Amino acid sequence: MKDKEKLKSPMDRRNFLRTCSSLVAGGVALASGGLLAAKASTKEGDVFWQIDPYKCTQCGRCETDCVLTVSAVKCFHANKVCGYCDLCGGYYRPNVKELNTAAENMMCPTGAIKREFVEEPYFEYTIDEELCTGCAKCVKGCTSFGNGSLFLQIDQERCQQCNECAIAKVCPSDAILRVSNENAYKLKDHA
Amino acid sequence: MGIICSIQTWAVARFPKPDFTSGYQYPEIIHGVPNEWFWNILDVVLLIVMMGLVVWAAYKKRSRAIILSMSLVSVLYFGFFRSGCVCSVGSIQNVVTAAVDPNYHLPWFVLLVFLLPIVFALLFGRVFCSGVCPLGALQELVNVRNFRLSRAVSATLSMIPWIYLAFTILYAATRSQFLICRLDPFIGIFRLGGDLGVMSFGIVLLVMSVFIGRPFCQFLCPYGALLSVFSALSWKKLEITNKGCINCALCGVSCPVDAIRAPQNSRTKEERTRGVKRIILFAILLPLLTLAGAVLVGSQSDALSLAHKDVYLYELLLEQESNPEMEESLEVETFHALGGNMEELKAQVDDIREDYKFYACLAGALIGFVIGFKLLKLSLKRGRKTYEIDMARCTMCGKCFNYCPQNLKELKK
Numbered sequence: 001m002k003d004k005e006k007l008k009s010p011m012d013r014r015n016f017l018r019t020c021s022s023l024v025a026g027g028v029a030l031a032s033g034g035l036l037a038a039k040a041s042t043k044e045g046d047v048f049w050q051i052d053p054y055k056c057t058q059c060g061r062c063e064t065d066c067v068l069t070v071s072a073v074k075c076f077h078a079n080k081v082c083g084y085c086d087l088c089g090g091y092y093r094p095n096v097k098e099l100n101t102a103a104e105n106m107m108c109p110t111g112a113i114k115r116e117f118v119e120e121p122y123f124e125y126t127i128d129e130e131l132c133t134g135c136a137k138c139v140k141g142c143t144s145f146g147n148g149s150l151f152l153q154i155d156q157e158r159c160q161q162c163n164e165c166a167i168a169k170v171c172p173s174d175a176i177l178r179v180s181n182e183n184a185y186k187l188k189d190h191a
Numbered sequence: 192m193g194i195i196c197s198i199q200t201w202a203v204a205r206f207p208k209p210d211f212t213s214g215y216q217y218p219e220i221i222h223g224v225p226n227e228w229f230w231n232i233l234d235v236v237l238l239i240v241m242m243g244l245v246v247w248a249a250y251k252k253r254s255r256a257i258i259l260s261m262s263l264v265s266v267l268y269f270g271f272f273r274s275g276c277v278c279s280v281g282s283i284q285n286v287v288t289a290a291v292d293p294n295y296h297l298p299w300f301v302l303l304v305f306l307l308p309i310v311f312a313l314l315f316g317r318v319f320c321s322g323v324c325p326l327g328a329l330q331e332l333v334n335v336r337n338f339r340l341s342r343a344v345s346a347t348l349s350m351i352p353w354i355y356l357a358f359t360i361l362y363a364a365t366r367s368q369f370l371i372c373r374l375d376p377f378i379g380i381f382r383l384g385g386d387l388g389v390m391s392f393g394i395v396l397l398v399m400s401v402f403i404g405r406p407f408c409q410f411l412c413p414y415g416a417l418l419s420v421f422s423a424l425s426w427k428k429l430e431i432t433n434k435g436c437i438n439c440a441l442c443g444v445s446c447p448v449d450a451i452r453a454p455q456n457s458r459t460k461e462e463r464t465r466g467v468k469r470i471i472l473f474a475i476l477l478p479l480l481t482l483a484g485a486v487l488v489g490s491q492s493d494a495l496s497l498a499h500k501d502v503y504l505y506e507l508l509l510e511q512e513s514n515p516e517m518e519e520s521l522e523v524e525t526f527h528a529l530g531g532n533m534e535e536l537k538a539q540v541d542d543i544r545e546d547y548k549f550y551a552c553l554a555g556a557l558i559g560f561v562i563g564f565k566l567l568k569l570s571l572k573r574g575r576k577t578y579e580i581d582m583a584r585c586t587m588c589g590k591c592f593n594y595c596p597q598n599l600k601e602l603k604k
Contacts, residue, residue, distance in 0.1 A: 018424065021424050022313070022424040022425075022426065025313060025420065025421055025424045026313055029306070029309050029310065029313060029421065032290075033302075033306045035290075036286060036289060036290065036297060036302050036306075037299075037302060039289055039297055040289070040297045040298065040299045040301075040302045046296045046298070047227050047298060048224070048227070057525050057528065057529070059521055059525065061521075067378075067382065067384070067385050067386070068382070068384065069384040076222075077220075079217045079218060079220075080208075080217055081204070083204075083205070083206025083207070083208070083209065084209045085206055118211065118213065118215050119211060119212060119213040119215065122209045122211065122215075124215075124218075126218070145205075146205060146206065147204050147205055147206055155222070156222065156223060156224045156225060157223045157224075157225060160274050160275075160276060160382065161227070161276055161277075162276050162372065163276050163277045163278075163281045163282075163284070163285065163369055163372045164284075164368065164369035164372045164373070169368060169500065172521050172522045172524075172525035172526070173525055173529060174500075178296075180296075181224070181227065181228065184222075184224040185222050185224070187222075
């Protein structure tokens with residue numbers, strides 16, 4: 001009896017179960033998609049990784065923990081904050097005997113800081129991003145002994161915009177955050 | 192000490208702004224911002240177009256060549272050019288975080304990257320895995336032979352993606368870390384550099400995938416696990432040939448992911464009651480396993496919570512307190528330098544641990560449920576008259592199309 005009924009039925013049990021579960025799966029996908037879409041559309045997404053320069057403690061992990069072989073974190077210079085000093089805490093190591101460009105006097109291990117005479121007694125400092133490794137030594141010198149015009153920031157043209165920033169995970173002061181497109185650079189002289 | 196010094200003094204303008212008399216102008220520095228908006232739109236458009244092409248290649252043309260060329264495009268564009276982020280596999284974590292944390296901004300394209308492959312899986316199966324996912328495509332391109340693992344081994348190993356998924360959800364929901372991104376084996380290859388351990392794991396996997404079809408997709412990928420559910424329930428089912436199967440068994444040999452099920456008309460006679468009893472047993476076992484998983488993983492929540500940065504810091508601080516002679520780690524030093532409050536941190540850590548208790552139970556329940564469900568599924572035996580594709584496992588590489596003599600007949604004409 002039962003077998004006969006089964007044959008007559010336009011849809012057997014397995015197909016019925018399958019269709020039902022397909023509908024459930026589709027419904028779940030649609031519902032969750034809709035809920036998340038409502039969330040996504042109300043706000044502008046944050047895409048770009050940036051360092052909050054006022055939170056940074058110059059621990060040096062930016063140099064070592066970026067997924068890139070040479071970190072995307074570079075030293076930036078806020079000229080409008082700089083004192084243009086001759087004796088620069090970011091340029092020379094502390095307690096140097098002579099103020100010359102001998103390697104033992106230089107703070108930057110790669111010679112990425114260029115110094116140019118402007119007028120008595122001012123010197124302009126610029127960073128060669130190609131050479132900078134983001135080690136934060138100059139930043140530390142400048143924030144400890146100068147105006148803090150040198151600071152670390154993530155160069156957006158180098159940053160891979162990883163889904164999770166590897167440096168952010170080890171940053172001891174939680175200084176790395178995601179920002180939106182309009183705010184793609186957190187700089188010091190714009191504050 | 193250096194840190195303390197620098198923190199207290201960042202705001203101090205020790206030296207006044209210079210008065211330039213020579214008419215010096217501050218240099219204008221422009222920092223470039225890549226047009227992410229453009230690239231994200233291109234990514235999504237390409238994702239849709241490529242998945243559409245794979246559907247056309249698999250369902251209409253039955254052509255592996257098109258699928259392989261898609262794989263090449265995917266590896267070059269999504270892999271090497273866009274260097275992997277954000278991918279659908281990793282987007283699970285963004286979606287979980289967005290679902291849990293109302294303050295988290297989920298960009299719309301991440302949502303699309305997450306949802307589109309699922310929608311396609313519901314309609315046509317795992318089209319995304321086929322030639323669009325750069326991780327799968329990379330393995331597909333190097334695959335030469337496929338040594339088959341035994342059914343028991345591969346059934347056991349195919350539990351790993353679910354366990355991986357459960358822990359991914361746990362860590363993403365508690366905002367600890369993005370496990371998938373951390374352990375992505377091929378991202379280092381696409382970026383030509385990265386964490387040495389993970390990269391060498393990726394190279395081992397890649398060498399393995401020369402001999403075994405897609406080891407990452409089969410035995411690791413959590414997104415593949417997710418897609419397999421939707422794919423199993425898909426609207427359209429992929430067929431090896433539309434000319435009618437002649438049971439030659441060639442396609443079964445060709446499949447690199449063991450997704451082709453042989454006909455089972457000569458199955459051993461089994462008493463109906465015995466089969467029913469077994470299914471009832473596993474049906475009872477299912478909730479028990481779920482519960483056991485929840486209890487087991489839930490009981491480890493405190494240990495698991497160490498993956499969270501704040502909990503780790505708290506434990507470090509406690510260790511430091513009990514053993515003051517220990518050398519201060521950078522985290523502890525910074526915490527003290529920033530004037531961190533131990534009470535506040537403890538309150539935070541307690542909150543996090545509370546979260547962990549809940550989500551660890553959830554993750555354990557998921558693992559238990561999946562194991563139970565797998566047992567139940569394995570105990571179901573179905574009659575088949577021809578070779579059929581198991582949509583849950585099939586990654587649509589298209590290898591079987593060229594093996595099928597029925598298809599070749601058509602080609603010759």
